Every structure is written in structure tokens, then in C-alpha cells.
Amino acid sequence: MKADPKGVLTGAIFLDGDHACAEGAIAAGCRFVAGYPITPSTEVVERIADRFPLIGGMFIQMEDEIASSIAIQGAVWGGKKAMTVTSGPGFSLMMEHIGLAAMTEVPCVFVDVQRGGPSTGLPTLPGQGDMMQARWGSHGDYGIIALCPNSPQECFDFTIKAFNLSEQYRVPVLLMMDECVGHMTERVIIPPADQIELYPRRYYDGPKEEFLLFKPDKDMVPPIVKAGDGYNIHVTGLTHDEKGYPAMTVPAQEKLVRRLIDKIKLNADKIVEYKEEQVEGADVVVVTYGITSRVAIPAIEQARAEGMKVGHLRLIVAWPFPEKRIKELASKVKAFVVPEINYGQMVLEVERHVAGKARVELVGHGGGAVHNPKDIYNVIKNSVKG
Amino acid sequence: MAEDLIDVNESMPTNTVEEYLRMDRMPHIWCPGCGIGTTVNCFAHALEQSNLDLQKVAIVSGIGCTGRVAGYINLDSFHTTHGRAIPFATGLKLANPELKVVVYSGDGDLTAIGGNHFIHAARRNVDMTVILINNFIYGMTGGQVAPTTPLTATASTTPHGNFEDSFNLPYLAESCGAVYVARWTAYHVRHTTKAIKEALAKKGFSFVEILAPCPTLFSRRNKLGDGLDQMKYFKEQSEIKNDIDTKTASLSFQGKITVGKFVDRERPTYLDAMNEYYGKKFGDKYTPYNG
Amino acid sequence: MVETEQKKKGLGSVVINAERCKGCGFCVEFCPTDAMKLSDQYNAKGYHPPVLVSPEKCNGCNMCGLQCPDFAIYGFMFKKKQK
Numbered sequence: 001m002k003a004d005p006k007g008v009l010t011g012a013i014f015l016d017g018d019h020a021c022a023e024g025a026i027a028a029g030c031r032f033v034a035g036y037p038i039t040p041s042t043e044v045v046e047r048i049a050d051r052f053p054l055i056g057g058m059f060i061q062m063e064d065e066i067a068s069s070i071a072i073q074g075a076v077w078g079g080k081k082a083m084t085v086t087s088g089p090g091f092s093l094m095m096e097h098i099g100l101a102a103m104t105e106v107p108c109v110f111v112d113v114q115r116g117g118p119s120t121g122l123p124t125l126p127g128q129g130d131m132m133q134a135r136w137g138s139h140g141d142y143g144i145i146a147l148c149p150n151s152p153q154e155c156f157d158f159t160i161k162a163f164n165l166s167e168q169y170r171v172p173v174l175l176m177m178d179e180c181v182g183h184m185t186e187r188v189i190i191p192p193a194d195q196i197e198l199y200p201r202r203y204y205d206g207p208k209e210e211f212l213l214f215k216p217d218k219d220m221v222p223p224i225v226k227a228g229d230g231y232n233i234h235v236t237g238l239t240h241d242e243k244g245y246p247a248m249t250v251p252a253q254e255k256l257v258r259r260l261i262d263k264i265k266l267n268a269d270k271i272v273e274y275k276e277e278q279v280e281g282a283d284v285v286v287v288t289y290g291i292t293s294r295v296a297i298p299a300i301e302q303a304r305a306e307g308m309k310v311g312h313l314r315l316i317v318a319w320p321f322p323e324k325r326i327k328e329l330a331s332k333v334k335a336f337v338v339p340e341i342n343y344g345q346m347v348l349e350v351e352r353h354v355a356g357k358a359r360v361e362l363v364g365h366g367g368g369a370v371h372n373p374k375d376i377y378n379v380i381k382n383s384v385k386g
Numbered sequence: 387m388a389e390d391l392i393d394v395n396e397s398m399p400t401n402t403v404e405e406y407l408r409m410d411r412m413p414h415i416w417c418p419g420c421g422i423g424t425t426v427n428c429f430a431h432a433l434e435q436s437n438l439d440l441q442k443v444a445i446v447s448g449i450g451c452t453g454r455v456a457g458y459i460n461l462d463s464f465h466t467t468h469g470r471a472i473p474f475a476t477g478l479k480l481a482n483p484e485l486k487v488v489v490y491s492g493d494g495d496l497t498a499i500g501g502n503h504f505i506h507a508a509r510r511n512v513d514m515t516v517i518l519i520n521n522f523i524y525g526m527t528g529g530q531v532a533p534t535t536p537l538t539a540t541a542s543t544t545p546h547g548n549f550e551d552s553f554n555l556p557y558l559a560e561s562c563g564a565v566y567v568a569r570w571t572a573y574h575v576r577h578t579t580k581a582i583k584e585a586l587a588k589k590g591f592s593f594v595e596i597l598a599p600c601p602t603l604f605s606r607r608n609k610l611g612d613g614l615d616q617m618k619y620f621k622e623q624s625e626i627k628n629d630i631d632t633k634t635a636s637l638s639f640q641g642k643i644t645v646g647k648f649v650d651r652e653r654p655t656y657l658d659a660m661n662e663y664y665g666k667k668f669g670d671k672y673t674p675y676n677g
Numbered sequence: 678m679v680e681t682e683q684k685k686k687g688l689g690s691v692v693i694n695a696e697r698c699k700g701c702g703f704c705v706e707f708c709p710t711d712a713m714k715l716s717d718q719y720n721a722k723g724y725h726p727p728v729l730v731s732p733e734k735c736n737g738c739n740m741c742g743l744q745c746p747d748f749a750i751y752g753f754m755f756k757k758k759q760k
Contacts, residue, residue, distance in 0.1 A: 032481050034473075053664050054671055058480050060656075062473060063506040070470045071477035074446070077464065078481025078677070100467055227462040227478060228485050230441045234408070234457060236465035245411065246457060246465075399692065401742065401751040409748075416746060418699035418724065423746025431743065573707070575743035614702045621707075 003027050003160075003196035007055035015188045017181040018043035020152040021111055022051065023188070024159025025083050027196050030109070031057040032075035032082040034068040036090060039123040040179040041113035044085040065090035069097035073106045077235065079226040081163060081201075085111040087179075088121060091130055092137075099138030100237050101172035102260060105214070105222065107201065109162045111175040113182040114290075114341075116367030126179035127367035128290055128341035132348075134174045135319050141257050143264025145271060146174040146319040148289040152186045158316075164199035165271065169263055170221050176318060178341070180291040180370060212242040214256075220263035264320055273316040274325065278304075282311030283334045284383045287326075287350055289315040291370055292339050299339075299376035308384045318346065323353045330357040335383035339363035339376045359383060403430035406440075408460050415454055419613020421572030421598025422452055422519055426459070428575050428596075429490070429517065432582035443486045446475040448500060451525040451600075452492035452518075459490075469499030472507045475514050482677045483513070483657055486586065493520040493534040497553055501533070508562035508591045510656040515585045515592045518555065521600035529603030536639035539608050557632040559593040560649050566592035567632065567649035571620035572599065574645060581647060590655050597643065610640070687712070689737015689754040691729050697749035700724030704741035704750050710734040713741065 007026045015023065022044045025033065033052070035045035045059065052059045058080070062068040065086050072082035086094060091112045101108055116122025117129045130137075134146045145165050149158040155177060162173040204211055204223040213233050216222045222242075225231050234244040239256055241247040264271065279285055284303075288296045293314040303310045311333070315322065326336075335358055338347040343364040351360045363379045365371050407430060416422050433440065440461060447456035449468035456463040466474045471489045479487040489496070496504050496518050507514065523541055524530040531541035531548050534555070538547045556567045566588040568581040578596055585592035599605060599616030610616060619640065627635075628646040635644040654662065661674040691713070698720055704727050705713045712734035715725040727750060729735060735752065742751030 032477065034477060053675075054668065056673060056675060058675060060476070060480060062476075063502050066470065067473035067476075067503055067506075070466060071473045071480075073466075074464075074474040074477025074479075075481035076477075077444075077462075078478045078485065080481040082477070082481070096467055097470070226482070227444045227464075228442050228482060232460055232462060234463045234465070236457060237467060238465065399751075399753040401692065401748065403742075403748060403751075407748065413697055413699075413747065419701040419703075420746055423748070424703065424744055427743055427745060427748065572746075573744075575740070579743070612701075614706055617703060617706070 001198045001200040003193040003198055004029055005193035007051065008193040008196065009190050010192045012187055012189050014185055015152050016043065016183055016185045017149070017152045017155040017177060018113065018183070019047045020155040020188045021085070021159045021175065021177065022047035023190060024156040025109070025163070026051060026055065027156070027190065027193070028081065028160040028163035029198055030081040030083050030163060032072060032080035033057070033059045033084065034062050034071035034075070034082070035085045036062055036065045036068050038065070038087045038090045040115055040182050041085045041087045041111065043182070044111060044113070065093040066097070069094035069110065070100065072108050073097065073101055073104070076106045076108050077227045083109040083111065085113070087113045087115050088117045088127070088130060089119070091133065095133070095137040098144070098172050099140060099142065102138065102142035102144065103237050104235050105170040106172065107166040107170050109159070109166055109173050109175060111159070111177060114176060114178040122368045124179065125368040126291060126341060126370060128178055128292065129345070129367060131176065131318060131340070131342065131345040134176055141261060143171060143261045144174065144319050145169065145171055145264065145317065146176050148176050148315055148318050149181055150290055150293045151181065152184060152188045155181060156188050156190065160196060160198070167199040167201050168221070169267065170202065170224060171264065176290065178291050213244040214240065215242040216259060216263070219267060220259055268320040271317055271320055272322045274322050275314045275316060277312040279311035279313055279329065281309060283309045284337055284380055285311040285313050285329055285333050286337045286339070286376070286380065287313050287315065287346070288339060289318055289346065292341060295370045295373055296339055296376050299373040299380060302377050303380045303384070308380065310380055315346070321349045326350055326353040330354040333358050335359040335361060337361045337363060337376065337379050337383055339365070339371050341365045341367050341370065402434055403427055406430035406433050406460055408458050411458055414458055416451060417602045419599060419601035420451070421521065421613065421617070422455065424572040424575065425517070425519055425578065425596045425598060426455055428578040429582055431579045432586060435579070435583050436586050438486055438586065442484055443488065444478060445488045445490055446471045446478065447489070448491040448495035449526070450492040450495045451521070452490065453495055455490040469495055470503065471495065472500060472503040472516070476507060476512050479512060479514055480657065484677060487514045488586070489514055489516045491518065493518060493522070494524045494532045497555065498533045505558070505562045508559055508564045508593070511563055511565065511590045511653050513590055513655045513657065515588070515594070517582060518593070518595045519598050520555065520595055521598045521604060523600050523604040525600050525603050529607055536637055539639050541607065552637065554632065554636040555595045556635045556648050560632045563591065563653060564593045564649060565590035565651050565653050568647040569595040569597070569635065570645050571597040571624060571643065573617045573620035574624065577645070584647070590653055686733035687735040687737070689735050689752055690732060691735060691741060691750055691752045693726060693728070694749045695720045695726035697747050698724055698726035699747050700726065701746060703744040703746065707740055707744050709738060709740055710736060
């Protein structure tokens with residue numbers, strides 16, 4: 001399915017990451033956004049609020065992030081593609097509803113423009129401290145998808161990708177931006193609508209009498225209907241059976257929760273995405289994501305210039321994590337170096353899959369700025385020595 | 387005239403409310419003497435009398451004893467998170483304005499954890515009907531004090547009696563902008579049915595508070611007898627005062643209960659206000675939003 | 678178990694689903710014509726369901742049906758016989 005040309009600003013334009021995200025949402029067909037102001041994410045909803053009236057969209061500034069994160073789910077059941085946007089403190093408030101969206105399999109997008117934390121932290125300055133929260137923030141067990149753009153162009157592209165993945169797997173998708181990417185202005189190329197591929201919502205088209213709201217297809221994802229379609233659906237955050245009725249038993253829990261996890265885990269090969277550069281034959285692989293993937297480049301180049309064999313693996317999809325690839329590389333390299341603007345989150349995941357076969361070095365940063373590439377370089381240099 | 391009577395099969399008429407309920411989920415979870423079921427009965431009758439296209443009616447509940455209502459109603463039904471039925475309903479309604487959206491939840495859900503959403507939906511005049519069952523207590527979690535628990539009543543978290551003032555919900559709803567406000571009790575089944583019917587027909591944020599017995603966790607702890615005793619109290623102490631100043635409609639522990647239709651007025655809904663405003667602002671460039 | 682009390686003495690009657698009843702007594706208490714009482718019998722769950730003890734008094738107003746929190750009773754009016 002191709003994008004609706006209405007609202008797609010085809011061409012090359014200068015945009016910051018927040019505005020590019022808004023344009024990505026519009027191109028993806030998102031026509032319902034609920035949000036609450038919070039730095040450094042607010043420019044996303046400001047642009048949406050400006051653009052929506054003339055392209056048939058509904059923007060509502062809700063009374064808080066809790067309301068925003070569930071209003072979008074009501075909107076999805078009403079038939080819209082929907083998104084909410086926030087930053088750290090608001091992301092924390094949204095956790096319960098990320099769980100609801102996972103449990104009731106609502107395709108929707110949550111954008112988190114990360115800033116320094118914890119708590120109010122550094123509202124105007126970058127951080128990458130919400131990565132584990134993105135994976136595990138809501139209570140209970142569930143599968144999730146999280147993407148990490150590193151440029152305004154990717155804020156545009158990955159917002160579309162986030163909508164597509166959410167529709168394909170009926171899962172909330174998290175776009176994990178950061179303040180740097182959000183406020184960085186660069187050239188963004190918006191293709192013509194007919195070159196933007198969208199994954200259509202998986203509406204049920206079988207016989208009405210056989211319909212079950214949570215009966216999965218072969219890929220473990222159930223087709224959906226919307227309110228008003230005449231199916232008298234029941235949707236609950238309680239553990240439920242395929243009909244959607246509460247079923248609070250051990251077997252029902254096992255069946256449902258296992259599927260919520262497996263539909264991501266067993267489809268991970270199709271979802272996982274990363275970019276590799278000179279990884280083959282490398283002694284050290286630098287694993288990065290988001291803004292840090294750009295900050296690491298001078299460090300990697302300097303090391304290479306000095307003859308070190310350094311590869312670069314950049315996570316595009318952070319969750320699910322590319323565990324197979326890390327496992328493969330673990331037996332081939334001396335060390336992994338993981339720079340991130342926190343004191344060790346994704347590095348834990350790298351360590352888990354390396355499982356002692358190579359050294360794993362964190363280059364931590366408390367937030368408020370990006371790394372000095374020199375700090376990354378030093379760790380690479382020490383790692384190559386072994 | 388006989389023909390005006392209910393047209394039933396003489397040998398075995400059917401209970402007309404069953405069509406509106408998920409009978410495959412009965413019996414429901416509510417205690418003997420709980421009034422929630424009675425209000426659901428009234429709701430079903432109101433639907434029956436409403437002439438609404440039921441395919442386009444959706445019901446949204448939060449969490450708690452009343453939060454379970456959505457699960458028993460044979461409409462598109464959503465059992466959401468604690469306190470958040472109203473923002474969910476806001477999204478649903480604004481995404482598809484063709485739907486008639488009903489929020490059906492309890493006093494704790496809608497006015498404690500969900501209080502912020504309640505006041506803002508009323509302020510915006512989002513087109514929805516909010517039916518609030520007030521049983522003065524948190525039932526599902528075991529009888530804790532609520533924003534509606536009357537002064538001096540005991541609850542599991544006010545074992546020595548409650549000293550916090552409670553909400554006067556009709557006054558709250560009116561002052562925030564609700565266009566229809568009524569209060570009845572589970573005893574007043576015909577009035578309640580009529581009020582729900584009127585609220586469903588009203589465009590904008592309509593609000594019906596229904597007092598209901600909680601025999602297990604309110605009446606028993608407060609030595610007020612069972613559900614039937616609470617219903618008798620509602621019958622004996624209620625005073626119908628339509629159109630009064632809602633400021634005077636406060637409730638007290640086992641005191642007089644003011645019931646009636648208090649507010650019925652017109653205000654532009656969120657959507658109408660938006661469409662009108664943008665229509666003026668953008669002229670021909672603007673296509674009114676209708677989902 | 679569905680019991681139908683159709684003695685056609687009054688203008689109407691009630692249908693009682695005794696197994697669904699939780700014995701709250703709302704129907705008996707608020708019957709405008711005082712036509713019912715709670716049975717001495719128990720249902721399977723141990724509650725006393727209502728019985729129509731004075732069918733001649735029942736006018737089928739369905740106050741019991743509206744009051745019932747368990748959808749276990751409803752009243753109906755008899756159709757006038759065709760002449």
C-alpha cells in the first residue's frame with residue numbers, strides 16, 4: 001500500500017528531527033495524535049497541531065501523558081493510525097499504557113525524545129537512559145519493538161517504519177529519539193507518496209460468525225476490527241481468551257503472554273535491523289545506536305588510521321536485539337565497545353549474548369552532552385591491545 | 387388497550403434486556419445485594435428505548451467493580467486501565483464521531499485516579515455519556531476510603547471514621563461544563579432509566595451519578611445492614627429536587643439525598659467548536675473533521 | 678431452571694430464573710402490589726429465590742425486572758385474548 005499524497009511534503013527540506021518525525025507520521029497516514037508538552041519533544045506535536053487541520057487530522061493536547069497514551073488507543077479502535085510523543089518523565093507516565101497496548105495488541109507509535117534523567121534531570125539536554133525502560137518499563141512480560149534514528153532523515157523514515165511494524169505485528173512501537181537528534185536540523189528528503197510503502201492495517205475479512213478478536217494468524221498476529229463494525233468486540237487488559245473475554249487462569253495466561261512475546265521473538269529475524277561496517281576481520285566492534293552512532297565515527301576513523309581493525313555495528317532496531325549477530329561475532333573478535341549516554345544499558349544486552357567469549361567495554365556518559373570521541377577512541381585502543 | 391401492552395409470546399416471553407447483555411458471561415461477579423446490576427438493568431432498558439443504532443454504540447469502563455460493566459454489555463466494549471476510561475473514550479469518539487460513546491465506571495475510578503480526565507472532558511465538552519456508579523467505597527480492593535465516602539463513615543483505610551470532605555459530584559460536573567447532570571439511586575429504576583436515556587440523547591458531556599449499595603464493603607462495615615437496607619434508605623431519604631443549585635446537593639452519612647435532573651443546557655461540543663473555529667479561520671481550505 | 682408462574686389471574690406475571698438469583702430481595706421489597714415473597718427453598722448456590730405468591734395481584738409492571746441486579750426475574754403483561 002502506498003502513502004496518501006495528501007500532506008506529504010515531497011522534496012528536500014531543512015527540518016529538525018522533531019519536525020521530521022511529525023512529517024513521517026503524516027506520510028505514514030497517522031491522523032490522530034494526542035500529546036502533552038514536554039521538552040525536548042514538543043516540536044513534534046507543535047508541527048502536528050499546525051499541519052493537521054488542513055489534512056483531516058485530529059490533534060488533541062490532553063491533560064497529561066497518561067491521558068495521551070490511552071487516547072491514542074481509543075483512536076486506533078476508532079479506526080485511526082495514532083501516535084503520542086513525549087520525553088523521559090512523560091515516558092514514565094505512559095508505561096502502564098504501553099502495557100495495555102501490548103496486552104490488547106493495539107498498533108500505535110510512542111515517540112520518546114530522550115533527555116538526561118532520572119526524574120526531571122536535564123530537560124533540554126540529551127540522554128539515552130530510557131533504553132531498558134523501553135524494553136521492560138511496563139509491568140509483566142510482553143514483546144516490544146524500539147527503533148533508534150540518528151538523523152532528521154531517519155526521524156522521518158523510522159517514524160514510517162515504526163507505523164509499519166506496529167501494523168504488521170499489532171504491537172506498540174517505540175521511536176527512541178534523543179534531544180540531539182530531535183533538535184538537529186539537516187536536509188530531509190521526503191519522497192513522493194507513491195514511493196512510500198505502508199503496511200496496511202490487518203483488518204479481518206473472514207466470515208463474521210468465525211471471528212475471534214485475538215485468534216492469531218500463522219505469524220501469531222491476530223487480525224483486527226474497529227468499533228462500529230458490528231462485531232460487538234470486547235477488549236480488556238485482563239488476561240483474556242481468543243474472544244477477548246477475561247480468562248484468569250494459568251493456561252490462559254500461558255497461552256496469551258507466550259504469544260505476545262513469541263510474536264516478536266520468533267519474528268525477530270524479520271524485525272531486527274542493524275548497519276555494519278568493516279565488521280568482518282575486526283578485532284574490536286563498536287556497538288552504537290542513536291546519536292552515539294555518529295559521535296563514535298571520528299573515534300573509529302582515528303583508530304583505523306592508526307592501523308587498528310575496528311568494525312562498527314549500529315543498532316537500527318534496538319528491541320528486539322540482534323542477539324544472533326552478536327553471538328556470531330563474539331567468537332570472532334577480541335572485544336566489543338559500547339558507547340551510550342547512560343551508565344550501562346544496551347551494554348548489558350551485548351554482554352549477555354557475548355557470554356564471556358570476548359571482552360565487552362562500556363563507554364558510559366551521564367547525559368547532558370554527547371561523548372567526546374576521544375573517550376571512545378581510548379577505550380577502542382585499550383581493547384585492541386587486549 | 388391490550389395492543390398497547392408489551393407484545394410477548396404468551397407461553398414464554400423473553401427478558402428484553404438479555405439482548406443487550408453478554409449472557410454467555412453470566413452470572414456476573416457482583417455480590418448479592420450490590421446495586422451495580424440494577425443500574426445495568428436500567429442502562430439496558432434505556433438502550434432499548436433509545437432508538438440508537440447499537441452497532442454504533444460503544445461502552446468504555448475503567449477498573450473496579452463498576453469497571454466490569456463493559457464486559458457484560460453486548461456492544462463494542464472496552465475494559466481499560468484504572469481511571470482512564472474517559473481519555474480512552476475521548477480518543478475513540480474523536481477518531482470516529484459517528485459512535486455514541488458511553489463511559490460506565492465507579493466513583494473511585496472516575497473521580498480519584500481519573501478525576502483529572504473527568505474535569506477536562508467536561509470542560510472540553512467531549513460528546514460522551516458518563517454513567518458513574520457511586521457506592522461510597524472502593525469495592526474491588528476491599529473497602530478503602532474514596533473521594534465519595536461520606537464524613538464519619540468507616541472504611542478499611544479509615545477504620546476510625548472518615549474526616550475528609552467528599553465530592554459533590556453533580557456540582558463538580560456542572561462547574562466543569564457538563565451539559566446534562568442528574569443524580570438518582572439504584573432504587574429509582576424508572577428515573578434512572580429515563581435519565582440515562584436523556585443523557586444518551588444529549589450532545590456533549592452528559593453525566594449521570596447513580597448511588598448504589600455496596601453491601602459487602604460499605605454497609606456491613608458501617609453496620610447499615612445489607613443491600614436491601616441500603617435500597618430502603620435510598621427510598622426513604624431521597625428528595626427529588628429537579629433543577630436545584632447543585633451546590634446544595636452534597637451528600638452526608640445516611641442523611642437526606644438530593645436526587646433529580648439538575649442541569650440540561652447547550653454548549654458546543656469539542657468537535658463542533660473545533661470545526662466552527664477552523665471553518666472561520668481557514669475558510670474554504672478547511673474540510674470539517676468528521677472522523 | 679426457569680420457573681414460569683402463569684396462573685393468569687392477574688394482568689401479568691413474572692418469569693423467574695431461580696438459579697441466577699442471589700436472594701437480595703429487591704424484587705419482593707419493591708413489588709408495588711406485594712405479590713411476591715422469598716421462597717423457603719434454596720437454589721443451587723444456597724440463595725432463596727422469589728416466588729409469586731399472589732399471582733392475582735401481579736400486573737406485569739416489571740418493577741421486579743428493573744430492580745433485579747442479577748437479570749433473574751422479569752415481569753410481563755398478558756396479551757388480551759383475541760375475540
